[in-house]
Amino acid sequence: MTVFESLNETTDKATDTAERYLKTSKDYFVLKVFQQLTLTLSFLTKFAVIGVLITLAFIFMAVAGAMAIGEKLDNLPLGYLIVGFIFLILSLIVYFFRNRINSKIISSVGDKFFDE
Template sequence: MAFEEIKENAEDLKQEVKNLIDANLRYYKLWGFKIVMKSTTMMLKLFLLAVMLTIVTVFFSIALALGIGYWLDNFAYGFLIVGLIYLILAILVYYVQDKIVEGPMLSRFSKIFLKKY
């Protein structure tokens, strides 16, 4: 009689462990889906924002170049000056890129991936 009870308890324990493993597996699949979706939507938002800012920058650059060209009575000089401004900005960004990009990106993704649930 005692052996039958132990056998039944062992089978119940086996079933409960299987249910626990299945529940954990479903949880981690859902958690992974959540992380992937947050990352994807954040990247899509950043991409759309970058596209819009690029369009705005192009139009402002053309307007600035034309304005400087009217002021100097030479459109080529206006576009050259705007080009030099962008070249100087590119050199500055190159030298401080780690501080601008790495810190904020690491911080944002750390909040998403390392959040305790």
């Protein structure tokens, strides 16, 4: 066996190894994307269903609370106004803490996305 044949054989082995590595890396990347996609889709679906149900519950509780407050004060519109102001105050609190909420969401999603 000559030096050129040995060099050619080594080059062929290196090429085969590189091709296997690239194929395996591609397969891993496809699986990783599939995993992240299914996790995201699952999270969004659960979030939407739970969000809709909680929103409906809050609407019914707000209306019931407004009616109860209005009956206690003998002024139904005033009960609705009070509940409206409560929601306005809660909205302002959430607005002022929005950066903290964003950072919590980013770190939570980042931990799941970059789980290596």
